[in-house]
Amino acid sequence: MGRFEINEDYPGPSSYASPSNYAGASSFAGLSDYAGPFSHADEVELEGLTTNNPENDDEFSIEVMMDVLDNNANGPTNQVQDHFDLNMPVASEPTNLYSVIPFFEVTHPEVACKYGEKTGCNWMLRGIFKSNMGLFKITRYAGPHTCLMNEISVDHGNLGKSMIATHLLGMVCQDPTYDIEFVQQNVKDPFGFEISYHKACQSLKVAREQVYGTWGSSVQKLSRFMAFLQKLNPRTVVEWLNLDTNRPGVQILHYVFWAFRPCIEGLRCFRNVISVDGTYLYTKYKHKLLMAVTLDANQQVLPLAFALVDEESLASWRCFLEMLAKHLLPYDDDRVCLISDRHGGLISSINYVPAFKFPRGVHRFCLRHVCSNFNKKFSNIRLKDLCWRAGAEVNSRKFERIMTEIRDIERGSINWLGMIEKTQWTLSHDGGWRTSILTTNMS
Secondary structure, three states: OOEEEOOOOOOOOHHHOOHHHOOOHHHHOOOOOOOOOOOOOOEEEOOOOOOOOOOOOOOOOOOOOOOOOOOOOOHHHHHHHHHOOOOOOOOOHHHHHHHHOOOOOOOOOEEEOOOHHHHOOOOEEEEEEEOOOOEEEEEEEEOOOOOOOOOOEEOOOOOOHHHHHHHHHHHHHHOOOOOHHHHHHHHHHHHOEEOOHHHHHHHHHHHHHHHHOOHHHHHHHHHHHHHHHHHHOOOOEEEEEEEEOOOOOOEEEEEEEEEOHHHHHHHHHOOOEEEEEEEEOOOOOOOEEEEEEEEOOOOOEEEEEEEEEOOOOHHHHHHHHHHHHHHHOOOOOOOEEEEEOOOHHHHHHHHHOHHHOOOOEEEEEOHHHHHHHHHHHHOOHHHHHHHHHHHHOOOHHHHHHHHHHHHHHOHHHHHHHHOOOHHHHOOOOOOOOOOOOOOOOOO
């Protein structure tokens, strides 16, 4: 910054008396009372006045020397010439000096990379304020950032979820179940920055959506997918239950059920035991996937049917079981044992589906779920083990001995187990329906 100090002893020549002597003095209207370039000692800040851009006609360069005007100089004209280098012709040097110093402040706001000196990153941004719009206009941009600090740091401003998602695309393509626990390490190794767990989750979500689409786009494609599925697998069953809206031709997906024809026909060669269960779809949409499976004689799983529903409820389970009965158990002489957990909606829905009620069918509970609920109630590992032994025991007398042992440890536990019918959780009272299948682990 140059500092310009005016000498009080220098009155200035008569030609400096008014800027009206300058041919273009009309641009200084209202300043005719100015009695000379300077009438008393003053200091003028010249910061920001140095610029040189010959391409712009309205910009000029003034080199300001750091010393003040020399009182011993030979005349005012020499003083100005000794201290200023004017790169463009002007009508009057004093008038030009007058217009520049006290009334004009040329500023060019500029920002540069914080780590530019350390990393050699040349990112910068320069602008100019446009008073008529009240906004800054970008006049120069150099980018993007090329800086990556050598030391490990927590996060980085440019390491956004879009950039991380691009880095993860190949991994997500190879493994759709790519786990979140590997994301942070796979970002830290190549980039040298640790990202938060939240950013890792968001980045993985973006990568999966770029590869496999969003939930909304997947639902839009579901009807075409099912139609193509039926084309490639003739006689495959697909049933829709949609909700109407106020918009003509627009419906909301409520339930969709599907079952492959080879699986439907294969049930006749397998055990007449069907395990049903539901699982969460891990998105912000809390939908559930219901499924029905069975086992062959070699303990191999055969998937029978699936359904996409909004939640596990009486209505959704009833719809699913009715579809199972319609397509998998179409004949009155079909016999089946249904094994499930003790979900309230599922238990209630059995009453509406005759195919799963005696004598055509029976409903049994998963022993693992019974023992888990039993342990939540009494918090005793010994009791939990005895409960499993009681349910898996095929001999009724041994079953009673185990129940007596449970009663001796905790009398209230017998009352809790007594609220469940023995036929629904024990092999000894099952009557052979379960064919030794105790749990819903296969589903």
